[in-house]
Amino acid sequence: MKTKFKKTIAAAATAACLGGFTGQAQAVNWLKMQGTEPPGSSARARVWGFIQPEYQSTSGTKLTAGPGNGTVPIFNRSRPDLKSKSSFNLIRARVGVRGTGFPLDSNVNYFFLAEYGNNGITRQGGGSVKLTDASVTLNHIKGMRVRIGQFKTPGSEEGLQAIHVFDYINFTNGANQLLLERFFDGDGSDDSAGGYVNTPNGPVSAFRDIGIQLFDWFYTDGWEHTYAVMVGNGNGISRGDNDSNRELYVYWASELLFPGTSPFPGAAHLAPPVWSAEQHGPRGARYQTWKLYAWYQDGKRTLTQENPGEYDRTRYGVGTTLRKGKIRAAAEYIVADGMIFSGTDGGAVPGLPKGPGLTDFNVTTNGEANAWYVDFGYLVTPKLELDIRYDVLNRNTQSASAERKFQTLTLGMQYFFNKKSRLLLNYEIRDAEAPNLPASATPNRILDAMDNRLSAQLLIIF
Amino acid sequence: MRSKPLRLAALAAAFFLAPGAGTAWAAKGDDSFAEQKIVLQISDPNPFKQTLVLNVANNILRHYGPDRVAIEIVAFGPGLRLLFAENNNKNRIKSLVDNGVRFSACKNTIRNMGKKLGAPPKLNPNAVPVAAGVVRIVDLMDKGYKLIKP
Numbered sequence: 001m002k003t004k005f006k007k008t009i010a011a012a013a014t015a016a017c018l019g020g021f022t023g024q025a026q027a028v029n030w031l032k033m034q035g036t037e038p039p040g041s042s043a044r045a046r047v048w049g050f051i052q053p054e055y056q057s058t059s060g061t062k063l064t065a066g067p068g069n070g071t072v073p074i075f076n077r078s079r080p081d082l083k084s085k086s087s088f089n090l091i092r093a094r095v096g097v098r099g100t101g102f103p104l105d106s107n108v109n110y111f112f113l114a115e116y117g118n119n120g121i122t123r124q125g126g127g128s129v130k131l132t133d134a135s136v137t138l139n140h141i142k143g144m145r146v147r148i149g150q151f152k153t154p155g156s157e158e159g160l161q162a163i164h165v166f167d168y169i170n171f172t173n174g175a176n177q178l179l180l181e182r183f184f185d186g187d188g189s190d191d192s193a194g195g196y197v198n199t200p201n202g203p204v205s206a207f208r209d210i211g212i213q214l215f216d217w218f219y220t221d222g223w224e225h226t227y228a229v230m231v232g233n234g235n236g237i238s239r240g241d242n243d244s245n246r247e248l249y250v251y252w253a254s255e256l257l258f259p260g261t262s263p264f265p266g267a268a269h270l271a272p273p274v275w276s277a278e279q280h281g282p283r284g285a286r287y288q289t290w291k292l293y294a295w296y297q298d299g300k301r302t303l304t305q306e307n308p309g310e311y312d313r314t315r316y317g318v319g320t321t322l323r324k325g326k327i328r329a330a331a332e333y334i335v336a337d338g339m340i341f342s343g344t345d346g347g348a349v350p351g352l353p354k355g356p357g358l359t360d361f362n363v364t365t366n367g368e369a370n371a372w373y374v375d376f377g378y379l380v381t382p383k384l385e386l387d388i389r390y391d392v393l394n395r396n397t398q399s400a401s402a403e404r405k406f407q408t409l410t411l412g413m414q415y416f417f418n419k420k421s422r423l424l425l426n427y428e429i430r431d432a433e434a435p436n437l438p439a440s441a442t443p444n445r446i447l448d449a450m451d452n453r454l455s456a457q458l459l460i461i462f
Numbered sequence: 463m464r465s466k467p468l469r470l471a472a473l474a475a476a477f478f479l480a481p482g483a484g485t486a487w488a489a490k491g492d493d494s495f496a497e498q499k500i501v502l503q504i505s506d507p508n509p510f511k512q513t514l515v516l517n518v519a520n521n522i523l524r525h526y527g528p529d530r531v532a533i534e535i536v537a538f539g540p541g542l543r544l545l546f547a548e549n550n551n552k553n554r555i556k557s558l559v560d561n562g563v564r565f566s567a568c569k570n571t572i573r574n575m576g577k578k579l580g581a582p583p584k585l586n587p588n589a590v591p592v593a594a595g596v597v598r599i600v601d602l603m604d605k606g607y608k609l610i611k612p
Contacts, residue, residue, distance in 0.1 A: 040549030041509040103507065103540070104579055106548055 060085030068348025159207030174371025186306030340367030538595025
């Protein structure tokens, strides 16, 4: 399994090099783009949104071990319904309004966005529409803008960036399991007959929280520096706090601004020419920059069912992005301590018989993990971009027997119909293993069932 | 050896023919040497119109050359936001001013916005207040300017 995966990666890397594959990544000040409006030139209410229909497919290989033996494991089923090995889905359909309520005063901005698609935000917690963002930014104090409400937290580039300019269809293993938080009332340890079945108690975090953020940016010699400090509930979206603990977020980014305009048509509608850093810097999603960033997040989670109590949850990371000419690149390293999402029992879908109880989700409250990825993209023609990403997640490294390693090599293509429409194709070569257990051990037999995944997505921004 | 009057005439000719000489004149409001005279109106609340009017001015400059065209952008009503000191386009405005483009701000609008804001808005230092934006346009048209509303 491991050898086969390495050979596949080597072959893909060789093909990429021979094909002139160089690279790609996001590079932009997301805090500015998402939290503020251009002074003196913003609309009272600018309606916008995007639609992302998609198709995902695996071979549907069944488990040969564990409680779900003979069934298709959760990792071979299409999100978010987890009922089929392949499916069409309207994964996102969002409509929003943003602007300056009183256009003569640029000091007060707002941002509003709602989700109508079928995903982890809308599937859980009832209702078919969820509010993802609703915030007000006050720009009165020089050097300390204030954003209040529900919005993306300052953190990992993969979570902080606007999803409609994301260069892939699926997140990396690290972002998906360590940062895209699922909220539970238990840890999944109760295996008794009639015991608690641990499932998410509401929407995924969507990389967002409700709270207050202080932030701003400034310039030195062609660099744009951005800071943010946020205090939130640590409970994601669409719910209040369930304890008295606050979540702390700290973020810093330094971004070298390259002069000129972006050749990338995908989000060029957001990108007027760069005139100078003093003109509030670039606002487009695909400007040519080189960014270095670091982030830290710390808080507690409260379980009320199995093993009730308060548990520490810490995440931090460093990363870089580059966009220059036809090339983009990105890399990030993430460390996680506490409240590690550990999937389902035996990789089975929740609710199957498991000894006396039922299969359900698990959270390792004292777990540790780390993850990293490298990502490259190359704009072959003004309409076609080729992408390649390799990501690794080492989950539950605190225990040799519980440790799991996930590796995915994603080959991607983006075809830009115009500035606001594109087609994405991804093929993910996926592998997972229990590195400290023999190949014949049940966990490795379960993870052997993991299929590669083919995905296609259409994106329309309006 | 050339005579003194000839040398003075050559110097004067060099001054007027030198690149940027017309720009300097235009910047001071002297449009007598301009072959084309254009007044651009911005009075729309749509922020895209701000970008558009600046793009149009830039394109006119590029086509005719700064020393052969006189351009004045007159802002009034909601369009006055283009000339707010904080406006995101202030560096573009500065660049156009350096190439001879003039910017006029309607005093009536300034006064009315001041009532809503509690104080008159801070204007771009390159904006020249005029009694009324519409009247300024009419006056310029009487002087041979062509009106364009992007």
